[in-house]
Amino acid sequence: MSTATQITETENYLNVDYGIKSWLLTTDHKRIGLLYLASITLFFFVGGFFALLIRLELLTPGGDLVQSDIYNRLFTMHGIVMIFLFLIPSIPAVIGNFFIPMMIGARDMAFPKINLLSWYLFMAGGALILYSILTGGADTGWTFYTPFSTEYSNSRVVAAALGVFVAGFSSILTGLNFIVTIHRMRAPGMTWSRMPLFLWSNYATAVIQVLGTPVLAITLALVFLERVLHIGVFNPQMGGDPLLFQHLFWFYSHPAVYIMILPSMGVISEVVPCFARKRIFGYAFVAMSSVAIAVFGFLVWAHHMFVAGVSVYSALVFSLLSYAVAVPSAVKVFNWTATMYKGSIYLRTPMLYALGFIGLFTIGGMTGLFVAALGIDVHVTDTYFVVAHFHYIMVGGAVMGYLAAIHFWWPKITGKLYPELWGRIAAATIFLGFNLTFFPLFIAGYLGMPRRYHAYAPEFQVLNVFSTAGASILGVGYILPLLYLLWSLRYGKDAGDNPWNAAGLEWMTASPPPTHNFAETPVVTWDPYNYNELPDMPEEE
Amino acid sequence: MSAQSSHGNPASGLAAAAPAALQHQFADLEQQRESATLGMWVFLITEVMFFGGMFTAYLIYRVMYPAAFQGASQHMLFWAGTVNTAVLICSSLFVALAVHAVQEDHRRLLVFFLLLALLLGLAFLVIKGYEYHDHWVNHKVPGASFQFDGPDPLHAEVFFALYFLMTGFHALHMVIGVGLVSTIAFLAWRGRFSPAYHTPVDNAGLYWHFVDIIWIFLYPLLYLIGHRRLW
Amino acid sequence: MAETIVRKRTYLVVWAGLMVLTSVTALVSCINLGQWNAPVALAIACTKALLVALFFMHLRYESSKIVWVWVLAGVFWLSVLFFLSMTDFLTRQFLNVPGK
Numbered sequence: 113m114s115t116a117t118q119i120t121e122t123e124n125y126l127n128v129d130y131g132i133k134s135w136l137l138t139t140d141h142k143r144i145g146l147l148y149l150a151s152i153t154l155f156f157f158v159g160g161f162f163a164l165l166i167r168l169e170l171l172t173p174g175g176d177l178v179q180s181d182i183y184n185r186l187f188t189m190h191g192i193v194m195i196f197l198f199l200i201p202s203i204p205a206v207i208g209n210f211f212i213p214m215m216i217g218a219r220d221m222a223f224p225k226i227n228l229l230s231w232y233l234f235m236a237g238g239a240l241i242l243y244s245i246l247t248g249g250a251d252t253g254w255t256f257y258t259p260f261s262t263e264y265s266n267s268r269v270v271a272a273a274l275g276v277f278v279a280g281f282s283s284i285l286t287g288l289n290f291i292v293t294i295h296r297m298r299a300p301g302m303t304w305s306r307m308p309l310f311l312w313s314n315y316a317t318a319v320i321q322v323l324g325t326p327v328l329a330i331t332l333a334l335v336f337l338e339r340v341l342h343i344g345v346f347n348p349q350m351g352g353d354p355l356l357f358q359h360l361f362w363f364y365s366h367p368a369v370y371i372m373i374l375p376s377m378g379v380i381s382e383v384v385p386c387f388a389r390k391r392i393f394g395y396a397f398v399a400m401s402s403v404a405i406a407v408f409g410f411l412v413w414a415h416h417m418f419v420a421g422v423s424v425y426s427a428l429v430f431s432l433l434s435y436a437v438a439v440p441s442a443v444k445v446f447n448w449t450a451t452m453y454k455g456s457i458y459l460r461t462p463m464l465y466a467l468g469f470i471g472l473f474t475i476g477g478m479t480g481l482f483v484a485a486l487g488i489d490v491h492v493t494d495t496y497f498v499v500a501h502f503h504y505i506m507v508g509g510a511v512m513g514y515l516a517a518i519h520f521w522w523p524k525i526t527g528k529l530y531p532e533l534w535g536r537i538a539a540a541t542i543f544l545g546f547n548l549t550f551f552p553l554f555i556a557g558y559l560g561m562p563r564r565y566h567a568y569a570p571e572f573q574v575l576n577v578f579s580t581a582g583a584s585i586l587g588v589g590y591i592l593p594l595l596y597l598l599w600s601l602r603y604g605k606d607a608g609d610n611p612w613n614a615a616g617l618e619w620m621t622a623s624p625p626p627t628h629n630f631a632e633t634p635v636v637t638w639d640p641y642n643y644n645e646l647p648d649m650p651e652e653e
Numbered sequence: 654m655s656a657q658s659s660h661g662n663p664a665s666g667l668a669a670a671a672p673a674a675l676q677h678q679f680a681d682l683e684q685q686r687e688s689a690t691l692g693m694w695v696f697l698i699t700e701v702m703f704f705g706g707m708f709t710a711y712l713i714y715r716v717m718y719p720a721a722f723q724g725a726s727q728h729m730l731f732w733a734g735t736v737n738t739a740v741l742i743c744s745s746l747f748v749a750l751a752v753h754a755v756q757e758d759h760r761r762l763l764v765f766f767l768l769l770a771l772l773l774g775l776a777f778l779v780i781k782g783y784e785y786h787d788h789w790v791n792h793k794v795p796g797a798s799f800q801f802d803g804p805d806p807l808h809a810e811v812f813f814a815l816y817f818l819m820t821g822f823h824a825l826h827m828v829i830g831v832g833l834v835s836t837i838a839f840l841a842w843r844g845r846f847s848p849a850y851h852t853p854v855d856n857a858g859l860y861w862h863f864v865d866i867i868w869i870f871l872y873p874l875l876y877l878i879g880h881r882r883l884w
Numbered sequence: 885m886a887e888t889i890v891r892k893r894t895y896l897v898v899w900a901g902l903m904v905l906t907s908v909t910a911l912v913s914c915i916n917l918g919q920w921n922a923p924v925a926l927a928i929a930c931t932k933a934l935l936v937a938l939f940f941m942h943l944r945y946e947s948s949k950i951v952w953v954w955v956l957a958g959v960f961w962l963s964v965l966f967f968l969s970m971t972d973f974l975t976r977q978f979l980n981v982p983g984k
Contacts, residue, residue, distance in 0.1 A: 213678075218678065219677065219678045220677070220678035221678065222678065222688045222692065223688075223692060224676075224678060284699055288692060288695050288696060288699070289692075291691075291695055292688050292691050292692045292695065295691060295950050296684060296687055296688040296691060297678070297679075297684070297688070319957075322695060322698065322699055323698070323699070323702055323957070323958070323961045324702070325699075326699045326700070326702035326703035326705075326706070327702050327703070327705065327706045327965065329703055330703050330704070330705075330706035330707060330822075331706055333822075334706075334707075334710075334818065337818065341796075342795070342796055343795050343796070343814045343817060343818065344795065344810075344811075344814060345710050345714070345811060345814050345815060345818070350795065350807070350810055350811065350814070351718075351721075351807040351808040351810055351811040352811060352814075353713070353714075353717075355972070356709075356710055356713055356714075359709075359969045359972065360706050360709065360710070363706075363965055363969075410961065410964055411964065411968065413968075414968070414972065422972040423971075423972050423973075423975040423976045423978065424975075424978075425971065425975040425978060426971040426972035426975055429968075429971055430968075628677075633680070687948060690946075690948070690951065691948065691950060691951060691954075694951050694954055694955065695954055697958075698954055698955070698957065698958035701958045701959075701962060702958070702961065702962065702965075705961075705962045705965055705966075706965075708962075708966070709965050709966055709969055712966055712969075712970070713969060713970070713973050716970070716973065716974065717973060731910075735906070735910050738906050739903060739906060742899065742902045742903060742906065743899070745899075745902075745936060745940050746895060746896070746898075746899040746940075748940070749890075749895045749939075749940045750892065750895060753889065753890065753892055753895065756887070756889045757889070855942075858940075858941075859941055862936050862937070862940045862941045863941075865936055866933045866936050866937065869929050869932045869933050869936070870929050870933065872909075872929070873909055873913075873925035873926065873928070873929050874925075874929075876913075877909065877910070877913035877921070877925050878921075878922070879921055879922075880913060880914060880915060880916040880917065880921055881913055881914060
């Protein structure tokens, strides 16, 4: 029963109801996940468009494509859109919303209506940020440093800050929903140690979302009030301290980077065992390392402020803590590698992204240790070294993890298979394009090329040309999945319930799943990743 | 383990109508209640962190500029702040008694206590409004009209900025609380709650008590710095 | 339902305690205790907050350990925000070098 255009007779969450109201007023966590998928894809390409303009400007040393003022707005809105409208929601709001209830054997999230509210808040925040862009954008950097943002900037700071503020509440509510759902709605027999590691990662992420984002909210609210009403706690002329802003801002924004990477790590913990046909090595260590990252991630924020004027003693403390936070991440990399050892490796598309993640995240993470050292950081702060470091983690890590997730779970979400050949081509293109874009920037930064400048010294041009060339390849690589995934909706082969013979409750129900996920609440009596009991990976067709 | 989804059914909130209030994603009312309670507590922790940012700003500036803060605190309306503290504590008592009333199935008492709490909440806001007006008239609002004749006026202005910001956000939360309690009082009057189902009353109560706790800290930090005369 | 009904008497006793503590803190603020005014006021505030949380908010009767974990986590994270920020502001003048 697998003709390409088969009419599905069984009812599932997609065909149970039609019409725009059934989507815009849905409380089904799966549909909400798809609403997020559509919106964050849109925002990804908006942010990508800014990246394209940045890389075009940087082809030549002179500031000849745009003026410096416009360039400031380009990198600011690139950062704001990519971070707050793409990376932060990506895996939790799309994959998490879709699969957390299924993975624990529940019918829906604990609070389905709050889930929908979350999406509307996200769209409202996105609309405010789009309004900011369309009326000129902010030029403060995504970091909104004061007193420039509160006092001197003539750009659309208020709209951008308000947009981030509103989107932040979307993040908080999503995290709250995850926490209560995972605590209270697990199926009988699903103990904490039988949960897939994707759940541990998303739980740790939710902890950060819930504890950190409110501090960002109050900080941006204070920026807004200071800019509009001139009630100043950040303005030195009124007795305030700009470093207070930076402390409050980075208290959230550093843990935010763990919001962006932890879910991807959870994805890798699902994909690697499946495509190595082996139980994850060191389940407890991987689970505990997620919690450790969430906790330690809150203790290191001032490493973004080493040259901003914090006291030397404080800088020493934060530098030391920053070394500590790398340990749990390394634990995960060791465990994934050990999982693959003596496994049966299948290099399908999700696995290609997972392998790319492991390599690129390791590079990004290790360069993080370089910048955590005070001496090196003084040299490379505000250079392209830092830019390359965080893009290795965010793009080489988080985005590749997101693509791994999309490709791994696409058959379950849509009931369709995408063409494996194109999946592999896209993965290879992205990997090559990414490295060509960002590796030269490590070198340029170390040699002294500053960030956030639209013109640079001529000796850096060769590196920048490589980088822009890489960026165009990377862009093609990102467009490919958009095309073949959409193609597969209409022309793809039927996936069946479990095209990967993967472990996990979500694979034990139909593809696409029925609205209530399971006909009967499952009772769990087995350990996760029981690949020794499952049949082997099906042959490629 | 079948579940019925008939939330949004206003008329049948009587003591025996437990299945009507069960939402479809939950297995039983107990799970629903426990989820709502945990959700409310987690939400309150987010509020702790939200206010925490402002308390951090306060802590830092107070430690760095103690003379300015002490001098500025003398200009607070001591009696207004003290009375407001008592007002909120009494309102919290009434909210707690309201929960007790619904547990014992006393619908009239439930509504009565909620309305009392509501009145006290409004009284708090009125007194606060009076204070703000007084500060405005005495040039204590930060900005062009600010005047301060004590030590370190530059940082005294920061104290007043923090005062308005912290009490302003607190008052905003009071307004939300007043709205919440009004809604709960209305639903209670319509018979929606019973000993079997009164989670919204509990959770509105948790919110109200939390806003009270914020004030319990704001009061000494803003009104009682150092030592002071009684007026 | 696994729910404790707290006696009205308990609420009234807690309320009385809160009112007493409020009066104490107000009166103590009129006495010059030097550097001890602040810690005393904060200690009283913490006690009042604890009374409200334990009794009015039913924390004392809460059977779920997770709720307790979250409350303690919130307090802990707030302390992290306070104290780690203070490592900067409190140590700024240690070296006699401008800007450090």
